[in-house]
Amino acid sequence: MLAKRIIPCLDICNGRTVKGTNFVNLRDAGDPVELGRLYSEQGADELTFLDITASFEGRKTFTELVERIAANISIPFTVGGGIHELKDVERLLKAGADKVSVNSAAIKNPHLIDEIALNFGSQVCVAAIDAKQTDEGWRCFLNGGRVPTDRMLFEWAHEAQERGAGEILFTSMDHDGVKQGFANEALRHLSDELSIPVIASGGAGAKEHFRDAFTEGHADAALAASVFHFGEIPIPELKQYLCDLKIPIRI
Amino acid sequence: MNIAIVKYNAGNIHSVINALGRLGVKALLTDNEEELRRADKVIFPGVGEASTTMEYLRAHNLDRIIRDLKQPVLGICLGQQLMCSRSEEGNAECLGIFDVPVLKFNPQRHEDKVPHMGWNTIETDGKGIFKEFDKPEYVYFVHSFYVPVCDWTAARTDYILPFSASLHKDNFYATQFHPEKSGGTGERILKNFLDI
Numbered sequence: 001m002l003a004k005r006i007i008p009c010l011d012i013c014n015g016r017t018v019k020g021t022n023f024v025n026l027r028d029a030g031d032p033v034e035l036g037r038l039y040s041e042q043g044a045d046e047l048t049f050l051d052i053t054a055s056f057e058g059r060k061t062f063t064e065l066v067e068r069i070a071a072n073i074s075i076p077f078t079v080g081g082g083i084h085e086l087k088d089v090e091r092l093l094k095a096g097a098d099k100v101s102v103n104s105a106a107i108k109n110p111h112l113i114d115e116i117a118l119n120f121g122s123q124v125c126v127a128a129i130d131a132k133q134t135d136e137g138w139r140c141f142l143n144g145g146r147v148p149t150d151r152m153l154f155e156w157a158h159e160a161q162e163r164g165a166g167e168i169l170f171t172s173m174d175h176d177g178v179k180q181g182f183a184n185e186a187l188r189h190l191s192d193e194l195s196i197p198v199i200a201s202g203g204a205g206a207k208e209h210f211r212d213a214f215t216e217g218h219a220d221a222a223l224a225a226s227v228f229h230f231g232e233i234p235i236p237e238l239k240q241y242l243c244d245l246k247i248p249i250r251i
Numbered sequence: 252m253n254i255a256i257v258k259y260n261a262g263n264i265h266s267v268i269n270a271l272g273r274l275g276v277k278a279l280l281t282d283n284e285e286e287l288r289r290a291d292k293v294i295f296p297g298v299g300e301a302s303t304t305m306e307y308l309r310a311h312n313l314d315r316i317i318r319d320l321k322q323p324v325l326g327i328c329l330g331q332q333l334m335c336s337r338s339e340e341g342n343a344e345c346l347g348i349f350d351v352p353v354l355k356f357n358p359q360r361h362e363d364k365v366p367h368m369g370w371n372t373i374e375t376d377g378k379g380i381f382k383e384f385d386k387p388e389y390v391y392f393v394h395s396f397y398v399p400v401c402d403w404t405a406a407r408t409d410y411i412l413p414f415s416a417s418l419h420k421d422n423f424y425a426t427q428f429h430p431e432k433s434g435g436t437g438e439r440i441l442k443n444f445l446d447i
Contacts, residue, residue, distance in 0.1 A: 002410060003370040003389060040434060045370055071269050076391060076432050096265055098432065121298065123366055123393045166366065197364055220369070250370045250389040 003250040004214050004242070005045035005221035006235060007199065008228040010035060011052045012081070015065055017229065018052070033068050039228065040075050042235040045250055047073065048101070048169075048223060051081030063095045070096020078126055086115050093120060101126035101169055104142040107149055107156070110163060117164025125167075126199075127160035129153060131186075132173040138186055145173045154189065161196050168194060169223065171201040179205025179227070187217030199223050207233060207241045214247050252445065255290035257317065258282040260307045261297035261329060263429070270431035270441060284316050292445065293320055296431075297329035301353070301396070302341025304333060318346055323447045324423050325380070331418060331425035332396060340396050348423050351401040356411050363411045366395040373416045373428070375406040380417070380424050380443045388436045390416070390428040398427065 010017045010032050017032050036047050049069065051062065066079055079092050080101030089100050106112050106127060116125040130145050131138045131153040138153035157168050170190055172183035182203040191198045197220035200213040204224035213219045227233040243249045256267060258280045271278045271294075278294070279286060287293055295317060297304065308314045317324070317334075326334045333345050338353035345353070356365045370389040375381035397414040400407055405424070406417035418425040424444060430437035 001371065002367070005369055070266065071272065074270060074273065074432065074434050074437060076429075094265070096269065098263075098266070121300075123298075123368060166368070192361070195358075195361070195364055197368060220364070 001248040003045065003248045004219070005199075006043075006210070006239060006249075007046045007048055007221055007223040008035075008039045008044050008235070009048040009050060009201070009223045009225045010229075011050050011225060012062070012065065013052055015062055032065060033072055035229070036069055036073050036077070039235065040073050043239055043250070044075065044235055046075060046221070047077040049077060049079050050101070051079075063091055066092055066095035066097050080126070080128055085112070086119060089116050089120065089124075093124065099124045099126050099166070101128040103128040103130065106160065107140060107142060107151055110159065113160055113163040113165050117166070122164045122166035122196075125165045126169050127157070127165035127167070128169040128171070129157060129160075130171045130173055141173060145176075153186065154193065157190055157194060161194050165196060167197045167199060167220075169199040169201055172203060175203030176201070177226070178203060181205065181209040182213040182217055182219070182222065184212055184217035187213060187219050191218035191220070197221065204233075207238050210238060211242060211245060211247065214242070252276060253289065253291045254278040254445070255287050255293050256280045257287065257293065257295045257313065259297070259304065259311070259313060261299045261304060263298040263328070263431075264296050266429075267294055267296045267327065267431045270437070274438065274442060274445065276445065282311055282313060284312070287316055287320065290322060292322055292447070293317075293324045294327065294444075295324060295330040295334070296327040297333070298393075299329050300341060301329065301332060301338040301345065302343035304329065305343045305345060308333070308346075314346055318348060321422060323444065325444050326423070326425035327431070328394060328427060328429055331398065331415075331427050332394075334418070334423060334425050335398055338396060349398070349401070349403050349418050349420060349425070351398055351403070351415075351418075353396050353398055355396050358411060366393055367397075367410045368393045370433075371408050371410055371428075373406040373408050375417065376419075379405060379419050379447065380426070380440050381406060382443045382446075384439075390426075390430065390433040390436055390440075392416075392428045394427060
């Protein structure tokens, strides 16, 4: 049976791993390659490396870091941040990334998703969406949650799928960093509407939150950062817990 | 040991080189006939589209070269599919090493998402590249087309329906999944292939 995936996310700033609360107050949590290898050994199913400063400051993701990750890690990994055009995607895939996630650039230029899918296949294209609940419903935001857009979560996710995205990485800005659980209602709506996998992001604080993302949110994968980086939830313990609940998990 | 990787217009070749590197093996990436023939083992990886890839292989004479190889050959992902008779992807005529067609997944339920992407279990024959595999193991898949269960099935996986996660015939081995991305289990499979 296809396993639900546990994905540690390593936010990268100047080649180092960081994670903040609600996207501010960044804290240092180590070397990305060492941390990635540790997670891989502990049973992480995939890794995601997000260059969080890239889209704000217009910097490119560090290709050399991606090469070092690819040489040292034997599980799939996704790279995001600072991807504006097809050339960026090509450079990162060449460096060894298995998938790229596009966020702000895809909202500004949705055609980028079509181009990635057409040139490299849907399986490499993760559409990352940061959204927040507003009076009108779930709205998409740009640049790490700084800038509201005129796009709504569900219609944009659907459009991304139609354009050829292979997965949706949905981060609830309301839940991110708060450690009170994932946005399960919105997640379930996405998972049940879409025909591509949905990755839950934002809100992990306890093992039960992962359970809920899978059982209530119908997510295909769950992504988290600080609970893993600071050892609050060891991955082997989390996976055993989910396995004991009969959730399909790779042990 | 002299390991050659078939050089062609496919993605993910470098992840195979990296995986071999972690096993202490430096592989030669080549499309040269002599170098491929002389290698102790040949790996035929690939992520891409079947019909355009077959066109490329034919244009570079690689179809004949691969078919005629006598040493152990390992096809990975698209590599496995191209070793079959034909593929529904782009209606491609393939290498015909395994006389079985490649079909497109036909989802039956909403949960059956295509591509089949992520970690799934394989049940193996416990031989060849699966030496000392005595229980189902998780490996990493990304594919929309599949090889049905057939006479050459060496490992099977159930997703939408049971299909061939791996094939074996004579000196030809193939996996639908990515051993180079399958953590410790994948390393065991690659190591077994190197030890054949």
